[in-house]
Amino acid sequence: MSEYQAFRVELADNIAHVQINRPEKINAMNAAFWTEIVDIFRWIDDTDAVRVVVLSGAGKHFSSGIDLMLLAGVANELGKDVGRNARLLRRKILELQSSFNAVDNCRKPVLAAIQGYCLGGAIDLISACDMRYAAADAQFSIKEIDIGMAADVGTLQRLPRIIGDGMLRELAYTGRTFGAEEALDIGLVNRTFADASGLLDGVMEIAREIAAKSPIAVAGTKEMLSYMRDHRIDDGLEYVATWNAAMLQSNDLRVAIAAHMSKQKPEFLD
Template sequence: MEDKYETLKITQDSSTSGVFNLILNRPSVSNALSLGFFAELPKALNALDHNPNVAIIVLSGSGNHFCGGLDLKSLAGFINGGTGDHGRTGERLRRQIKFMQDAITAIERCRKPVIAAIHGECRGTGIGLVTACDVRYCSKDAFFSVKEVDVAITADLGTLQRLPGIVGFGNAVELSLTARRFSGEEAKELGLVSRVFGSKEELMKGVRTIAEGISGKPPLAVVGTKAVLIRSRDLSVEQGLDYVATWNSSMLLSDDLTQAISAQKLKRKPTYAKL
């Protein structure tokens, strides 16, 4: 898959693999997120989502760090472009923030699961990026910081909305107000990541193995599990149960189910049609 982007790169593990890599590709600036990134990310995710060869996506960073946060040079250029009319400048800024928020939320809208593989620095908007992912792993050298308060910003791209549901409200408040740096091991203790690997190489190898395992599972069940989990997050238990009942009444009776049952009965590897 050779789509061309300025801030991202897409690769496939092998021609027969359903695992595709979505790589932040500005290593010279620690993969800081420019305004161009927020235009490219939804396009890249949409292309991956609609590619039947893609079963799962691994989000990682090139170079020494995963993501150094928002590119403040891009932000400064945007703010300094105001008209002098505070009302119009504020309205314009609100539209830009909503545009950037929507780009991060595109990770959740993508049907295919997205795994974050984090090494080195992950701060500021980098936290917002990984909290929108479905699963997160990191290397031992990874370090994190909800950095926005230190640069006079209230984090506005999803961290304050998603992080409390992952690490707990009290932990999210403490991390967001102090902007302190915390390690990959602490991230594991908090529940931000599911596992810590010894190095970037071990991280990518381990995540690839996990991703390959998920990519071999029934596709409708995988995308359904992601969709129901995200939808149920904002529903009561009763509403969530009603939602999954409606989902399964549409999706359960599929060739995937027949294939899975047959494979277990005959003790063979199942073969599923692509989505």
């Protein structure tokens, strides 16, 4: 693993803990953040020893969103020609989107552990994760509306598949802050915990449970769930039939059945 400016990455017990590591800046997403997250998730995808990812933020807060200094830097690149400005801005937006696409497209499950602030771009990030969990002090806001723009890195595209349309519109149009209990009520998070320590312990326990399963089965399950976001039921059934025609020949199936019959805990290869 490489050393990173914006992250700390650890691998233990088949779990990659990816932690945003700029607590003195409320884990704001600077230029290094956007490039490093792509490299990190490429490494995760390529490393068979990684079976599950836990994504968290160092310090009191998960993330305050995009670093305003980064936005100011982009503004300084703009000139007088509208067409060239539009081309530059579009390219920058697509680059940022690709960073969170790397999280969404990861073959391993990604669990977000959220405490304190989760604002603006941080909502885009957790929307790209498989599951989300929050400490009682978590505060969420789709903040982009308050700086005069529409969220453009995934929130408005991914959240409709996570929470209800009407509630999403309310939160996106108002930019209001809401807490962990409301996030639980609307389905944004799976579970809440009393504090940040309990949050990380609880999420790691869920990650360990997933990591103990067949990595072939977990990867196939994620692939099918992701596929179904954009396809009809009959398309999905056809795809899983083709997928499992190969994957049911994996030795993991025999290991799992033998362990179930002998009431032993199965052990799977990476």
